[in-house]
Amino acid sequence: SQQGEEDPQALSIQEGENATMNCSYKTSINNLQWYRQNSGRGLVHLILIRSNEREKHSGRLRVTLDTSKKSSSLLITASRAADTASYFCATVVANSGAGSYQLTFGKGTKLSVIP
């Protein structure tokens, strides 16, 4: 089952504008990660934010986490045409029975950046 829900499902913006994607989840997490996927194939890890962190930056990416609301947002500033891709949030939850951690992905936001 999928825990995360991204919003919006699709987003179209002009190059240079900022893009904001949101993610909500249901259970307690160890950390939350954002991934990017081009053309429905391999995913690329973008950024990880731990459950005790509220904000994290990496280049043009800014991620926030609100554990009280069980939500996160990804902001891409000064977007470029090359940012066109699908973006997924993934929560990391412990499977205590197996002693392991699972990544649970949402359905993703499809971002189109128009040159």
Added chain:
Amino acid sequence: GAGVSQTPSNKVTEKGKYVELRCDPISGHTALYWYRQSLGQGPEFLIYFQGTGAADDSGLPNDRFFAVRPEGSVSTLKIQRTERGDSAVYLCASSLMGLATDTQYFGPGTRLTVL
């Protein structure tokens, strides 16, 4: 260094046939994961290996699915008596030790089509 590789990149088979999908993780990564991604959805966890053992197989949908990693490196996902609903992109990922904060590196996936 080389990333995660998967073969074949595409596989077309007939309903009822047996298929094997292969994953070559990053050298030195002890953790290996299989995911399945249906059209318009995020990846769904199938199974996690730590070394040679399947530490968590809670995501396997039924007993037609099986995976092995006999020497702790290459893994094979095996699907018996394929059904049309098995059509999806099968993604493999590896991480250094399988810790909650480890980055998972994804392969390009195998697109399986069951006719």
